Amino acid sequence: MINKLVENIKKTGAPIVVGLDPMLNYIPKHVQEKAFAEYGETLEGAAEAIWQFNKEIVDKTYDLIPAVKPQIAMYEQFGIPGLTAFKKTVDYCKEKGLVVIGDIKRGDIGSTSAAYAAGHLGRVQVGSKSYVPFDEDFATVNPYLGSDGVNPFIDVCKEEKKGLFILVKTSNPSSGEFQDQLIDGRPLYELVGEKVAAWGADCMGDEYSYIGAVVGATYPEMGKALRKIMPKTYILVPGYGAQGGKGKDLVHFFNEDGLGAIVNSSRGIIAAYKQEKYAKYGEEAFGDASRAAVEDMVADIEGALNGSRKE
Numbered sequence: 088m089i090n091k092l093v094e095n096i097k098k099t100g101a102p103i104v105v106g107l108d109p110m111l112n113y114i115p116k117h118v119q120e121k122a123f124a125e126y127g128e129t130l131e132g133a134a135e136a137i138w139q140f141n142k143e144i145v146d147k148t149y150d151l152i153p154a155v156k157p158q159i160a161m162y163e164q165f166g167i168p169g170l171t172a173f174k175k176t177v178d179y180c181k182e183k184g185l186v187v188i189g190d191i192k193r194g195d196i197g198s199t200s201a202a203y204a205a206g207h208l209g210r211v212q213v214g215s216k217s218y219v220p221f222d223e224d225f226a227t228v229n230p231y232l233g234s235d236g237v238n239p240f241i242d243v244c245k246e247e248k249k250g251l252f253i254l255v256k257t258s259n260p261s262s263g264e265f266q267d268q269l270i271d272g273r274p275l276y277e278l279v280g281e282k283v284a285a286w287g288a289d290c291m292g293d294e295y296s297y298i299g300a301v302v303g304a305t306y307p308e309m310g311k312a313l314r315k316i317m318p319k320t321y322i323l324v325p326g327y328g329a330q331g332g333k334g335k336d337l338v339h340f341f342n343e344d345g346l347g348a349i350v351n352s353s354r355g356i357i358a359a360y361k362q363e364k365y366a367k368y369g370e371e372a373f374g375d376a377s378r379a380a381v382e383d384m385v386a387d388i389e390g391a392l393n394g395s396r397k398e
């Protein structure tokens with residue numbers, strides 16, 4: 088799957104991921120009203136609104152982008168109907184040729200991680216039958232339970248040709264509370280980065296490993312250090328846009344080949360129509376506003392990378 092991700096990035100020239108994080112308050116009134124007219128103000132109604140919202144954004148952007156990252160929390164909060172909308176979104180994006188990164192941030196003791204891995208990246212056996220429950224291409228994993236919490240995910244990735252993005256240095260303001268703690272003079276996130284590189288060495292695609300890392304755009308200096316520690320690791324970079332990250336902050340997350348990083352924006356793309364800059368599209372044309380925001384994001388990152396090459 089890492090080969091498909093790299094191929095999609097090369098084809099689109101867009102090292103970006105659209106984060107499908109559909110909070111109800113981002114969903115335009117007309118979409119919500121239509122869903123509620125059919126299903127009432129119920130969990131089913133909310134799930135239908137989410138699905139229709141996602142579909143429009145995907146339809147308006149899929150030709151420009153390599154991948155999407157649905158954040159499962161935004162679906163899970165609406166219970167079983169929400170999870171059905173998550174699955175419909177995963178399937179639809181795959182039909183459109185997109186790589187799907189399930190932002191599920193799982194990780195537990197080995198037996199529990201094995202169940203998460205089977206449900207999201209692999210298959211489950213029910214009697215004589217085998218099922219593929221969620222079938223994302225990549226999943227995000229929390230490594231802080233150690234190797235026995237991560238290995239079951241890696242095993243399933245090897246069998247199913249899927250991939251992981253393992254949390255190394257997260258984008259949130261308090262990520263340093265634990266992740267920056269020094270151990271023998273080295274920050275914990277660096278030690279986790281080394282471990283991710285070691286896990287990944289045994290899991291190579293053509294150019295990059297299918298065991299990737301998550302490093303926040305909000306910590307550019309740490310991104311630069313981690314790029315060196317994990318040269319063959321694809322880095323998923325959240326924190327662009329709504330959290331303040333900009334193209335110029337991201338240059339050192341990339342390798343010399345222009346690859347190695349993929350930048351996520353969720354609210355900045357899906358709720359673009361709410362921004363002054365895209366107000367001309369109005370609520371009705373929210374998908375067109377998202378398309379314009381994708382084009383601007385790609386230009387921002389491309390401009391920063393081209394600028395850094397000239398320096």
Ligand SMILES: O=c1ccn([C@@H]2O[C@H](COP(=O)(O)O)[C@@H](O)[C@H]2O)c(=O)[nH]1
Pocket residue numbers: 106108158190256257258259301302303325326327328329330351352353354355
């Ligand atoms: O360190 C991390 C890890 C994951 N995320 C997730 O990415 C998106 C960011 O959303 P924006 O609207 O672009 O801020 C969201 O799903 C987070 O759960 C992250 O932000 N930082």
